[in-house]
Amino acid sequence: xxxxxxxxxAPGLLAVVIxxxxxxxFSDFYLSAVIxxxxxxxxxxxxxxxxxxxxxxxxxxxxxxxxxxxxxxxxLVVADGGSKVGLNxxxxxxxxxxxxxxxxxxxxxxxxxxxxxxxxxxxxAFAVLIYYFFAQVTDLSGFGGVNNVQTPALxxxxxxxxxxxxxxxxxxxxxxxxxxxxxxxxxxxxxxxGVRDDPSRMRALGYNxxxxxxxxxxxxxLVAALAGVISVWWNTRISPGSIALPQTIDVLVIAxxxxxxxxxxxxxxxxxxxxxxxxxxxxxxxxxxFNTVVGLIFLAIVLVSPGGLMGIWESLTDRLRRRFAYESxxxxxxxxVP
Amino acid sequence: MRDREEGRPTRLIIxxxxxxxxxxxxAAGCGGDDDDxxxxxxxxxxxxxxxxxxxxxxxxxxxxxxxxxxxPFEGQxxxxxxxxxxxxxxxxxSGDPTKGVDGATIAGKNIEIVYGGSDSTPDKAVEEARRLxxxxxxxxxxxxxxxxxxxxxxxxxxEQPGVTFVNGISGAQDTTLKVRSxxxxxxxxxGTQWTAGLGDYAYNELxxxxxxxxxxxxxxxxSQIAGFVAEFCSIGGNVSKRLWPPLGEEDYSSYITQIPxxxxxxxxxxxxxxxxxxxxxxxxxxxxxxxxxxxxxxMTDPVILKELGDRVVGVVTAGMTAGDSxxxxxxxxxxxxxxxxxxxxxxxxxxxxxxxxxAMEAVAQALxxxxxxxxxxxxxxxxxxxNLELDAPLGTIKxxxxxxxxMDNFLQQIGKDTTGDGVPDAKTIxxxxxxxxxxxxxxxxxxxxxxxxxxxxxxxxxxxWTKQGGGG
Numbered sequence: 001x002x003x004x005x006x007x008x009x010a011p012g013l014l015a016v017v018i019x020x021x022x023x024x025x026f027s028d029f030y031l032s033a034v035i036x037x038x039x040x041x042x043x044x045x046x047x048x049x050x051x052x053x054x055x056x057x058x059x060x061x062x063x064x065x066x067x068x069x070x071x072x073x074x075x076l077v078v079a080d081g082g083s084k085v086g087l088n089x090x091x092x093x094x095x096x097x098x099x100x101x102x103x104x105x106x107x108x109x110x111x112x113x114x115x116x117x118x119x120x121x122x123x124x125a126f127a128v129l130i131y132y133f134f135a136q137v138t139d140l141s142g143f144g145g146v147n148n149v150q151t152p153a154l155x156x157x158x159x160x161x162x163x164x165x166x167x168x169x170x171x172x173x174x175x176x177x178x179x180x181x182x183x184x185x186x187x188x189x190x191x192x193x194g195v196r197d198d199p200s201r202m203r204a205l206g207y208n209x210x211x212x213x214x215x216x217x218x219x220x221x222l223v224a225a226l227a228g229v230i231s232v233w234w235n236t237r238i239s240p241g242s243i244a245l246p247q248t249i250d251v252l253v254i255a256x257x258x259x260x261x262x263x264x265x266x267x268x269x270x271x272x273x274x275x276x277x278x279x280x281x282x283x284x285x286x287x288x289x290f291n292t293v294v295g296l297i298f299l300a301i302v303l304v305s306p307g308g309l310m311g312i313w314e315s316l317t318d319r320l321r322r323r324f325a326y327e328s329x330x331x332x333x334x335x336x337v338p
Numbered sequence: 339m340r341d342r343e344e345g346r347p348t349r350l351i352i353x354x355x356x357x358x359x360x361x362x363x364x365a366a367g368c369g370g371d372d373d374d375x376x377x378x379x380x381x382x383x384x385x386x387x388x389x390x391x392x393x394x395x396x397x398x399x400x401x402x403x404x405x406x407x408x409x410p411f412e413g414q415x416x417x418x419x420x421x422x423x424x425x426x427x428x429x430x431x432s433g434d435p436t437k438g439v440d441g442a443t444i445a446g447k448n449i450e451i452v453y454g455g456s457d458s459t460p461d462k463a464v465e466e467a468r469r470l471x472x473x474x475x476x477x478x479x480x481x482x483x484x485x486x487x488x489x490x491x492x493x494x495x496x497e498q499p500g501v502t503f504v505n506g507i508s509g510a511q512d513t514t515l516k517v518r519s520x521x522x523x524x525x526x527x528x529g530t531q532w533t534a535g536l537g538d539y540a541y542n543e544l545x546x547x548x549x550x551x552x553x554x555x556x557x558x559x560x561s562q563i564a565g566f567v568a569e570f571c572s573i574g575g576n577v578s579k580r581l582w583p584p585l586g587e588e589d590y591s592s593y594i595t596q597i598p599x600x601x602x603x604x605x606x607x608x609x610x611x612x613x614x615x616x617x618x619x620x621x622x623x624x625x626x627x628x629x630x631x632x633x634x635x636x637m638t639d640p641v642i643l644k645e646l647g648d649r650v651v652g653v654v655t656a657g658m659t660a661g662d663s664x665x666x667x668x669x670x671x672x673x674x675x676x677x678x679x680x681x682x683x684x685x686x687x688x689x690x691x692x693x694x695x696x697a698m699e700a701v702a703q704a705l706x707x708x709x710x711x712x713x714x715x716x717x718x719x720x721x722x723x724x725n726l727e728l729d730a731p732l733g734t735i736k737x738x739x740x741x742x743x744x745m746d747n748f749l750q751q752i753g754k755d756t757t758g759d760g761v762p763d764a765k766t767i768x769x770x771x772x773x774x775x776x777x778x779x780x781x782x783x784x785x786x787x788x789x790x791x792x793x794x795x796x797x798x799x800x801x802x803w804t805k806q807g808g809g810g
Contacts, residue, residue: 028472029468029472029473030473033465033468033469033472033473080493132584135555135584136555136584138555138789138790142555142556142789142790143486143554143555143556143557143584143585144460144485144486144489144510144556144557145460145461145486147460147489147490147493148493157497159494159497160497235461235464237460237461237464237490238461239459239460239461239486241457241458241459241460241461241462242459242461244459246457278469278473281454281455281469291405
């Protein structure tokens, strides 16, 4: 089944190779404002896809959790506004991830016993809660947010040389993908899928279902936190406006456009979304109606291909695969009986 | 199984068809507009070519808010920004000012306008500024609209020395006083300067001693309330409480009930679309507020004033515009705006229109002065802007060393409608000349940024325009 492997891996590898050379191919602006942004938005979306696809938890709290990481980081380093603790940026990064995972586990424990629409509403409540927390606690942020955040020296000034931050985002994306892919095939991930498919049977088998769901939510928070910290490095600022409902919806839209059932879909959706955003705003007739256009595309995808862009890709490759399988079988075996 | 196999490709085809159609429509729209622009461009070039001065194009990006609480004011901002171009011979593309103009020239150069829009958050503002500067490659950027956006964009402008930034109407104090970017200019007063005279009026005319302030929880109202508090407290008044509802709040009832019954009055810094909601809800909970309230800049905005109607007759506000001005230049500006954009007739005194107008007018006058020379990272243009004495409709505007406007401030009282347009009339009762950003010495780059607690309410040397300070 080398063809199958080729179909599975070639496009991904090709994408990574092209991306690795991206600083040579694309302009600085495109590299930073489209590709790097798509990479970290993809990381945020993949945490949602992982939860939705493998644990059956469609969460609207991912953006809020990445906000927890982002705000923790921004408050712990040198910046305008915030609490200006002045820690080393790497230490602050680590603490940001830890804080987001801690909050994620706590909120996950609360939400772990609810399912479906109730789970969705609880996570939406978390999102709103965390937004208002940062909007109203002016010592940590306030509406104007934390500006001119210091980033690790390795990144330099992303406005003048976006390549280092781009590579960091690329590596982080690959790591996030590999981690989630690994987990989804490990016993832990199989447990999540069992809980997704039939919680009562899993309970009967002796699994602690709420604990499983809490752990899944915490893992999702870790990946989302990665996106949150990179988004602060990229913006060099974070404000409650960065983690409000529109961003929550953006990440959901990205996940659906990309495909809720395949991890890769996160980045596919993010690229489609960011490129569209960037390109469409310059188009005279649309300009400010960007959200309308994205909404229409969203509708089209939900109606036509519930698997998103990855779903379309799969059905195309499926046909290809089947045809080859048929031909190779036809060559070796007798024709199938109709 | 068979059905599914056949069903899928059809669905796919529909999707592709829909996508292709959508993309084709966009591409066609885009192409068509490009053609228009090219045609407009060549026409303009031919026109000025016969005059013998045309060479090159200057790209000016303009961005205001097309989403969020201030989106209703986008038309006013664009109308203000387009007017200087129309006065220089350009033609509005349509009644919607955001569509731009045809055939704009300044100093013999063709002007190309690039559209941008943000949503009042600093992130989006910087993202949009980056798109306009780094992708659209604008030479000059006019915007943004809202307070926190301005601080973020001014910070960003430091990274782009080859681009000239002129503020739209964002009014936070820090934007110029703290950030001090060498290529960021603001040709209108900040939120603090806009309150000059209100503290004096409250203390000496209304006899208020104990007041409460209420304002949206972000940088612009911080600046506005800072001005009122500094002035009112310097002459002996007391601000007993400061309330900060979040920006975009629709339900102010819980904040209104926090205003003690026994205060003499309150200063209102709730802005945008929240103003109307606040006034209505106050009326329902506490009755008429006209003798209790002192308004910020938004109360005399023509659009908001129309909705507020007789509820606010008698209220005193302050700001950089005076709709009742009988200066010929102001009449001319107001008539020209109504003529170019009939939908905007009567909104000339809106700070949104006036702020973007002064921004574009300053750019135009400075470009004319340097003959459109943008060489050497705009050195000549920036120099011209810094030293410009902008001859604006309501008086001269000059910049200080932080490239922040020094201009007149007007104290206005809202009265009953006498003109029959359904909008209460705002009557100018006092003009305070040449208010500068230090606000009579209260603020400097070293004083704490205005926020929820700062400045403190303390007795101090009163600013010169107050009765106690020798003015009055």
